[in-house]
Amino acid sequence: MNKSTNGNGTSNGNSTSQTILPSFPSDASSPTSAEHLSQNDRDTILNLITQINDFLPFLRDLSAEERKSMLGMGNKNRIFAGKVLEVIQQKSDFLPRSFDTEKFQQDLATFDRLSTILMALNQLRDLVDATTIAIGTEAYENALTAYRHAKASGQGASLESMMAEMAQRFARKPKQKDDEKPEIKE
Known part of the structure; x- marks a missing residue:
């Protein structure tokens, strides 16, 4: 490419x-x-x-079935494939003419490059995920603090409708009694 x-x-x-x-500023502030x-x-x-x-x-996008049917290229298989390439580069007369040595070499090189990219993306994804969880937790804690203060302030009608709406978040559904179980239609 x-x-x-x-x-x-x-x-x-x-x-x-x-x-x-x-260019993004690099300082934390x-x-x-x-x-x-x-x-x-x-x-x-x-x-x-x-x-x-x-x-x-x-x-490429692969379905779960396609993934299951493919051979994996873990560390051991990558080492094996590299050794096979070394052998082919030294002596390839045993291969059929249809075997594309150049494509094999390109596939291995592309695999290595993509693996490096994947590692960097996974690290970034993990950081974005952890930061999203941490900031979401901070925002929710602040929302709870503000809600408790608003509830305790007794500001009257000005906050009542909003407080009732927010209180729905904490409303519990009553448990059904055994004799109230819905019928299952077959």
Whole structure:
């Protein structure tokens, strides 16, 4: 594939389109820190994800059945495949003419590159997931604190309808008695 970028995120000239990555402030007090993500930053990140997808037009979606039917390429199988490639590169006259050594070599190289990308994406995904949980917890704790204060303030009619609506979150459904179980129709 001819699409690639140099260290600063711009195209290296092998592609007709130029990709420019935004620069984000790196200090924790910046508006793009984990404590705040602006709508513009979110849109920029989603745009970058789209650009990544564009760089990988050969990505495939596999069903659960397809995944089960495929041979896995774990660490041991990757080492094995690498050793086979070494043997082929030294002496390949035992292979049928239909065997495409170049494609085999390209597949291994692409697998290695994609594995590196996958590792980085998994690390990023784990960080985004953990941060989402932490910030969501903080927001919910703040909501509970504000709700308790509003409930205790006794502000009267001005807050009553809103408080009743919010109280529905904590309403419990009454348990059905055994004699009230719904009939199951067959």
